[in-house]
Amino acid sequence: MKLLKRFFKIVLGIVAMVAIAVIIVLAMDTLGTNYLKVGNRAVSNNSTYLITNANIIPMHRDTVLVNKMVYIQDGIIKKISENLDIKDIEVVDAKGKYLLPGLIDMHVHVWDRYELGLYLSNGVTAVRNVWGTPMHLRIKSEVNSDKIISPHFFTTGPKLTGPEFIGDDNLNLTHPKEAAEKVVSYQQRGYDFIKTYYGLDKELFDAVIEQAAISKIDIVAHPSQKVPFSYHFNPQIKSIEHAEEIVQQPLQFNLDTVQLRPIIDSISNAKHSSFCPTITVFNNIYQMMLNDSILDSESLSYMNPLIKKADSKNQFDRWHNAKQEDSGVVDRIKNQHDFHLRIIAQLHKTGVPIICGTDAGIGVTIPGFSIHKELAFYKEAGLSNYEVLKTATVNAAQTHSIMNQLGSIETGKVANLLLLDSNPLLELSTLENPSSVFVKGRKINRNTLQKFKEMARKRKNLMASGLRYLEYLLIEK
Structure with missing residues (x-):
C-alpha cells in the first residue's frame, strides 16, 4: 500500500511539473506579443482623430476625393468634408497622401x-x-x-x-x-x-x-x-x-x-x-x-x-x-x-x-x-x-x-484605414509600405x-x- 501511494505521489509530481512547464511556455509566448496590447507605448488607446488634407479613395465608388477632412470619433468615421472645425483633437496631416480602406x-x-x-x-x-x-x-x-x-x-x-x-x-x-x-x-x-x-x-x-x-x-x-x-x-x-x-x-x-x-x-x-x-x-x-x-x-x-x-x-x-x-x-x-x-x-x-x-x-x-x-x-x-x-x-x-x-x-463605417504615400489606383505596390494604419480608429505609424x-x-x-x-x-x- 505504501508503495502504491508513493507511485501515485510520483505520478502526480510529474503531472504537476508538466503542467507548470506548459503554463510557463504559453505564458512566455503571450508575453512575447505584449507589444500588441492596446495602451502600451507602441499602440495608443486614442481612437479619435481629425485627418486633414487627405486624398480619399472611398472604394464604394471609383473616384478620388481631393483634399478632404475625415473626423474619426471612437473608432467610427463621423464626418467627411472639405472643412471641419473640431477643437481639442489630435490632427493627422495627410497632405500629399492617399487614404484607402x-x-x-x-x-x-x-x-x-x-x-x-x-x-x-x-x-x-x-x-x-x-x-x-x-x-x-x-x-x-x-x-x-x-x-x-x-x-x-x-x-x-x-x-x-x-x-x-x-x-x-x-x-x-x-x-x-x-x-x-x-x-x-x-x-x-x-x-x-x-x-x-x-x-x-x-x-x-x-x-x-x-x-x-x-x-x-x-x-x-x-x-x-x-x-x-x-x-x-x-x-x-x-x-x-x-x-x-x-x-x-x-x-x-x-x-x-x-x-x-x-x-x-x-x-x-x-x-x-x-x-x-x-x-x-x-x-x-x-x-x-x-x-x-x-x-x-x-x-x-x-x-x-x-x-x-x-x-x-x-x-x-x-x-x-x-x-x-x-x-x-x-x-x-x-x-x-x-x-x-x-x-x-x-x-x-x-x-x-x-x-x-x-x-x-x-x-x-x-x-x-x-x-x-x-x-x-x-x-x-x-x-x-x-x-x-x-x-x-x-x-x-x-x-x-x-x-x-x-x-x-x-x-x-469603422475607421479601418491606410494612409499611403502615393495613389494605389496608379501603382498597387504602394500598399506594401503604408505610412500609417488605422484600426478601429487607432493609429499605428510606420x-x-x-x-x-x-x-x-x-x-x-x-x-x-x-x-x-x-x-x-x-x-x-
Missing part, C-alpha cells in the same frame, strides 16, 4: 498572435480565418474587447469533412445528426462561420446547410467532390474557395476554356455567392519547384516555426520529389496557374464578386505579405487597379453581414509597423504553437 484577407490560417502584427504591417485590417481552433476564439475575444491591436478577426469552426478524409486538420462527420450538432455547437461557442471541406456527401451536406440556415450562420465552402459543383450555389454558402477546385472538380484537370464557360455562367447565375480564388498558394507550388533553397529564404523567417518545420517542409518535399520523378510536372503546374488567371478574368467579366484570399499560413504562403502577390495576380488577369482593390475592400466586406461596416470610407514585422521574424515559439495545436486535438477531435 484597410485591406481584408478572406482566406487565412492564423497560428499565433505574432501574425496579427504581420497582417497590420502589410495593410490588412481584417482577416477571415478558415480553420478554427480554441485559440482563435480567445484571439477573437481579445480583439473584440480591445485588449490587443489586431485586424478585425473572424473565424470559421474546424473544417467539416466526410468519414474517409481522416487527418488532424479535419473534423470527420459520419451521420447527419452529428453534422447538425456540430453546426449548433460551433455557433454557440462563438465561431462566426461554418467551413465545409472535401468529403461531404449529399446527406451530410444537406444536414450542415439546413442547420446553418436555422442557426443563421454563413457557410464558407471548400468544394466537396462528393456532390456536383453546382451544389455549392446554395444561398447559405456565401463564398466558394479556390480557383484550383474548378480545374480539379468540374473540369477534371482539362484546361479547356470552352468547357469553362458554362461553369462560370452557373456561378454567375447563383448571384448570392462570392468567389475566393487563393491563387497565390497554388502558384507557390511552382515557386517551390523552381527554388530548391526556398525553405532557407528570408521570407520564410516570417512563418510560424511549427508550420515551417512541419507543413512548409512537407509541402516542399512533396513537390520536390514530384519534380524528381517527372520533370513535366513543373510545366503542368505553371499551365494550371495561368489557367487560374483565365478563370479570374471570366468570373470578373460575368460579374461574379471576387474576394481576395491568400491561404496564408500554410506551405510557403506568408501571412500579410502574400496579399500583395494575390492582388498583383488579379491585375495580371486583367482587372483594373480599382477593380483589384475592390476584391480586398468592398467586395470582401459585403460577403457576410457581420462585415458590412468595413471595406469603404463612408460616414458610419516605425511601429516595422517593429511588428521584426518581432514576428525573431519569434521562437515552436513549442507554444505545438501545445496550442495539441489543445485543438484534445478539444475538437
